[in-house]
Each structure stands twice: as C-alpha cells, then as structure tokens.
Amino acid sequence: MPEPADTPDAAPTAPAPPPAARVRATGLGHRFPGTDDLFTGLDFELVPGEVVAVCGPSGCGKSTLLSILAGWLAPARGTVEATGIGRTSWVFQNPYGVARRTALDHAVLPLLARGWRRADAERRAAEVLAEFRLAEAAHRPFRELSGGEAQRLMLARSVCTAPDLLLVDEPTAQLDRRTAATVNASLDAIGRAGTIVVIATHDPHTRAACTRVLDLGPPVPEPGDAA
C-alpha cells in the first residue's frame, strides 16, 4: 500500500508565531457628554517601527485619543482593533515617581514584575538608564532629579516594561530645547527597536522627529495672522 503523500497538513507543525503587533482604527470619533465632536472619521493603522505624532490645538482630543488607544475609554464612534499588543505603557506629561527611591529602583521594578532575577534586572536597568543618558543619576533619589532627567527616567522605565504599544503625552512640554532633543531621539530609538510609539505633542521638533503625523484639528491662529 503506497505511503500517503506528504501534504502540508501532515508536516510537523511548529508553534504558530505570535501575531504581528498592529492597531487599526476605523471610523473613530469621540465626544464627551456636553462637548462637540472632538474628532471624527479617523482611519489609521499603526505597526511596529512607527513613531506617530498626534497633533492639534489644546482641547482637540489628543490625550483622549491616547486613552482610547490604551483601551481605557470606549470611543463614541468607530472601532479600535488591537492585534498582538500584549503590553501597553503610558508616559504621562508630568513625571511621577517615589521621592526616596533611586532612578535605578524605578527602572528595576518593571523588570522584577516581569519575573527577572534581581541581579539581571539591575544589570539591564543600568543599561537602559545609560541609553537615556542617566547613568550618572542611577543612584540619586527621584526627588533630586531635574525635570528632564525625571522625564527621561519615565521613558527608561517604560522601555523596561518592554511594551508593544507606548503612549506618551506631551513628553517635551516642560523641557529646554536641548533636553527635548534627547527625549525625541530616545523616542525614535524606542520606535526603531520595534515598539509602536504614539506621542501627543505640541512641539514642532517632536512632530518633525516622528515617522507620521495624525492631525486632529486645525492649527491655532498665531497672533498677527490674517483673520
């Protein structure tokens, strides 16, 4: 009796790879009770490697869109379909940390939470701090960090959570131009390492450093613009 022909079905099957990370928004719109539509009809797809700026005037719904992408808020209209997004991390506009804990502690914690052994976690956290030019600050308590150092620490801590989707709200709003440039470079590096990065920003330099821009509203007229 002839052997059954080899078919793809008969081949030993390797475990299926995890689905590629992707976030797809379709017909997305939102308004809160008592507000007009903040945005309507947004269609976009985000894939790893992208660093996307969400721009528009104050109050147009940038932070609201981040909340929807994070899954914290249900959109009034449309859908967000997230595939292969295991971990989402959010970096708020105002850095927050534990005053007496060192910068290193802040970066170690998410690694311990992911099951790393302490020695390995400390080594990895120190590497990430160095990537964010925080090696010198590693053993300083959070309360002694400058605003720019604290902001970069929040990004470093996020990297230690190894997120698939990183949402960042106004990362450079309180920083001088030079510090802002280092934060923009760090965000770019996080994106190139394979995380989908979405940044709500008013900063034209951050916007220029992103691979794509989602504009939510008309530009605010500058003083002196023709009416």
Ligand SMILES: Nc1ncnc2c1ncn2[C@@H]1O[C@H](COP(=O)(O)OP(=O)(O)OP(=O)(O)O)[C@@H](O)[C@H]1O
């Ligand atoms: N929970 C809520 N209930 C009602 N209105 C809200 C709520 N959250 C936000 N809003 C309103 O929705 C609008 C958009 O807010 P959002 O914070 O998304 O704006 P933004 O574009 O991030 O502004 P900014 O640039 O100032 O940070 C604002 O008018 C705000 O007051």
Ligand SMILES: [Mg+2]
């Ligand atoms: Mg906002």
